[in-house]
Amino acid sequence: MADSDLSFLALCALLPIFFLIFLKLIVRPRPVKVPIKSRHVFITGGSSGIGLAIARQAATEGARVTILARSLDKLEEAKTSIRLSTGIDVAIVSADVCDFEAVKAAVESAGPIDVLICNQGVFVAYELENQDMKEIKGMIDVNLIGTFNLVKAALPGMKNRSDRKPVSIAFMSSQAGQVGIYGYTAYSASKFGLRGLAEALQQEVIADNIHVSLIFPPDTDTPGFAEENKKKPQLTSIIAGSSGVMQSDEVAKKALNGIKSGSFFIPCNFEGFLLSLATAGLSPQRSYLMAFVEVISAGILRIAGLCFQWTWYGSIEKWHAQEK
Numbered sequence: 001m002a003d004s005d006l007s008f009l010a011l012c013a014l015l016p017i018f019f020l021i022f023l024k025l026i027v028r029p030r031p032v033k034v035p036i037k038s039r040h041v042f043i044t045g046g047s048s049g050i051g052l053a054i055a056r057q058a059a060t061e062g063a064r065v066t067i068l069a070r071s072l073d074k075l076e077e078a079k080t081s082i083r084l085s086t087g088i089d090v091a092i093v094s095a096d097v098c099d100f101e102a103v104k105a106a107v108e109s110a111g112p113i114d115v116l117i118c119n120q121g122v123f124v125a126y127e128l129e130n131q132d133m134k135e136i137k138g139m140i141d142v143n144l145i146g147t148f149n150l151v152k153a154a155l156p157g158m159k160n161r162s163d164r165k166p167v168s169i170a171f172m173s174s175q176a177g178q179v180g181i182y183g184y185t186a187y188s189a190s191k192f193g194l195r196g197l198a199e200a201l202q203q204e205v206i207a208d209n210i211h212v213s214l215i216f217p218p219d220t221d222t223p224g225f226a227e228e229n230k231k232k233p234q235l236t237s238i239i240a241g242s243s244g245v246m247q248s249d250e251v252a253k254k255a256l257n258g259i260k261s262g263s264f265f266i267p268c269n270f271e272g273f274l275l276s277l278a279t280a281g282l283s284p285q286r287s288y289l290m291a292f293v294e295v296i297s298a299g300i301l302r303i304a305g306l307c308f309q310w311t312w313y314g315s316i317e318k319w320h321a322q323e324k
């Protein structure tokens, strides 16, 4: 083989290595670990579904756990169920996230928070035309404004903590917060809103060693999901079906592992991983390996995304043809 061929091959092998080194030097924020053992994890919507599963998992991993929701009965029930399955007691606090004063009092009574998980959420899938403004505002209020209330209430205490160890604020989004889905105009808007909040907030709190995460589950088998399924447009189920259904325990494990490793994006299944790569945009990325995968896969994932839209619009056309 000619010398020029050899040096060409060597260059091909070295280029990715140089690129990896370059990414390792520039990715920001820097990688971080957020331990949860013996720390205070505060989970909203912790009395049901995904929040309850996260509370149980965090308690099992040795965290001090507080759960917040409105219904005291459901909170008591959740506390008993966690005690029965783990032998551990969690603290409960009742408040409506839409009421700032109530949230502030709840956060103060719970004591300094190391990991805030804003998981409360409501979802009713309907076409915008068939959804009244009360229901639309309800979703924006609980999912988005409620989350602002939580962060506003908890941030001063988190910033003024006595130790300077890494702490975390995590937001429960949804795959419907990464791509708009038929039937989710209000819900997707509320969850896309969380992404803007998270990206901007991370820049504001990085100097305080506070690390922000966004969790993106697919459909998950929970009491809320069972309720949603009673009256969901068929097309919503068909399109969301592209990503399958997970169990809340699996989502809880992914969520906590993501929080502990300081990931900004936390996908929960393989489709979610692809979706996170495809929607990386200008999101912060701490892992140079993930940054590498994002760059390398960008073009092909755009093609995959266009194929998904092709099948979704195909289903929509077919559905309308049948309606006629």
Ligand SMILES: NC(=O)C1=CN([C@@H]2O[C@H](COP(=O)(O)OP(=O)(O)OC[C@H]3O[C@@H](n4cnc5c(N)ncnc54)[C@H](OP(=O)(O)O)[C@@H]3O)[C@@H](O)[C@H]2O)C=CC1
Pocket (backbone or CB within 6 Å): 044, 045, 046, 047, 048, 049, 050, 051, 068, 069, 070, 071, 072, 074, 095, 096, 097, 098, 119, 120, 121, 122, 123, 142, 146, 172, 173, 174, 175, 216, 217, 218, 219, 220, 221, 222, 223, 224, 225
């Ligand atoms: N299940 C799914 O398919 C998916 C869910 N998600 C998201 O995960 C989160 C949890 O969902 P899931 O476990 O299914 O929900 P559930 O309906 O099973 O539980 C919702 C929890 O939020 C609490 N909550 C609701 N409204 C308020 C409020 N105004 N103030 C305080 N707490 C409130 C509820 O308690 P109470 O009613 O007593 O207040 C309950 O603890 C949501 O943010 C949802 O959008 C994301 C992707 C998929």
Ligand SMILES: CCCCCCCCCCCCCCCC(=O)[C@@H](N)CO
Pocket (backbone or CB within 6 Å): 123, 174, 175, 176, 179, 181, 217, 218, 219, 220, 225, 228, 239, 240, 241, 242, 243, 271, 272, 274, 275, 278, 301, 302, 304, 305, 308
């Ligand atoms: C380029 C690669 C693309 C990869 C596949 C994309 C699949 C997208 C499916 C979106 C599913 C949305 C589920 C919402 C769940 C939810 O939040 C409701 N159950 C309400 O709670």
